[in-house]
Amino acid sequence: MVKSMSVLIIGSVSNDVLRLQKYFHRIDIKNVHCFTTTEAAMNYLLDDLKEDLDLVILDAKLTLKNCEEICQQIAELQSWIDAPILLSTTYEKSITIDRVFEAGIFDFILKPFDFTHFKTRIQVALKYRGEAKLRKQQESSIQKDLFIAKKFQKNALSPALNLKHIQIDGLYVTSNTLGGDMYSWFKINDDLTAVLLYDAMGHGIAASLVTMSIKSLLRGIITRLIDPVAVIHELNHQIYELFSDEDMDRFLMTAIYILIDTKNGTLHYVNAAHPSGFLYGKYGETVFLPANTPILGLFPTIQINKKTIPLSGWHRIILYTDGLLTLNEEQVIDLDFFHSYASQDNTYALQKFSQKYDLFENEYSDDITVVSVTITLQGR
Incomplete structure (x- = not known):
């Protein structure tokens, strides 16, 4: 893992958030930001820190009753940051699982926590994040080249x-x-x-x-x-x-x-x-x-x-x-x-x-x- 990796954990259950934080430390990711609510993270995490985030972990109990509320949080996070969002939860109903995937989560981290499972899911998400960043950089470079080509053609x-x-x-x-x-x-x-x-x-x-x-x-x-x-x-x-x-x-x-x-x-x-x-x-x-x-x-x-x-x-x-x-x-x-x-x-x-x-x-x-x-x- 790269030490410069940075993650955001959002969760109100302190023991679960602490366990996730310790797991990140074990895979050599020390830069972990923790907030109890999505609103708090969006209000207090500075823009320059937000740009460095590679992953978002949303820790929440997923039920039929609160599924749409969690989906709304996911939508807010997606509009706020371009990084994979993983939902830390227990499986409840397949209908809720399908719904949160539709809302835009990248993957699950299952409870009760298992370090091997955690490490595997994080590695997959970080690999995706790295490839997405590379594509974005390449697209930006292409756009710059196209802008120059347009200007040259117009001249x-x-x-x-x-x-x-x-x-x-x-x-x-x-x-x-x-x-x-x-x-x-x-x-x-x-x-x-x-x-x-x-x-x-x-x-x-x-x-x-x-x-x-x-x-x-x-x-x-x-x-x-x-x-x-x-x-x-x-x-x-x-x-x-x-x-x-x-x-x-x-x-x-x-x-x-x-x-x-x-x-x-x-x-x-x-x-x-x-x-x-x-x-x-x-x-x-x-x-x-x-x-x-x-x-x-x-x-x-x-x-x-x-x-x-x-x-x-x-x-x-x-x-x-x-x-x-x-x-x-x-x-x-x-x-x-x-x-x-x-x-x-x-x-x-x-x-x-x-x-x-x-x-x-x-x-x-x-x-x-x-x-x-x-x-x-x-x-x-």
Whole structure:
């Protein structure tokens, strides 16, 4: 036994409590706290001492009459401390035994006391406690790593872009796990600007690794190939090749890529199984940017379809991932909201949108990502 072990005994029968205390001393556990009631222990045991406790022994006579009272004490202890609770008692009725197990005790120490039985039950409980502590430490370490990974992934998102005719910004709400959403945009030259929003299927570390792997390739792919058909073809090739190992599950990705040509007043896009984008005009007209190409990563080659839309004057493009569609089953997301903020810049409109739906006030099972692009072509 480890000398730093610490236990709490709660019991009103002094002889039984004294016997338990002596038994703990015999197995080299000297740090024993004794209280006559649960309330006294919870009121007077300091928080720093409570955190060191490895076991709780509740000494009580268990009968049908007082069973629910004892179960209430067990519930109070469970809400107060995360340590195994052992009930020191005599067997009465099987119904009471089942009830206290349902209430949350870990094990029994039977009366009349037998040292060998006592030692065995304590060793089992302490082993469980040690394993539980180790799991908790590992989970804490994993949570810290996930927090860093989330921050790293968020920092990889493109910052707001403000050009003469184009302004772009994004809204990214992280889920309670790592996700697969990512957006990037690039000023290719004075006339061409590219925007890509993609979503790796699934959640967790695997989806995040797929996302970041593709992110590292984007600048080279987009600035070199530029055209939507060529870019999506290369993305599909990279995803298929990177994650085609026979020992790995196939990773799939949805994506929408738009190329804005301010010189010729055109928008070219490919939507690979991604939620439909929206192109709003100055007077409320809306053009949808629906899926026109299969999902990426499933086949080595796919049929890619590009669509071209003329641009003139003011436009706002809204792109988003499917996390927005599952935000709230009882609440319909109104994307026309962004047209009502036509006179405001992207950042302000996204901020008001997040406030309207309390996006940063809740936890979600999927990332929520929205990209807003404002185009102003003077003289057109």
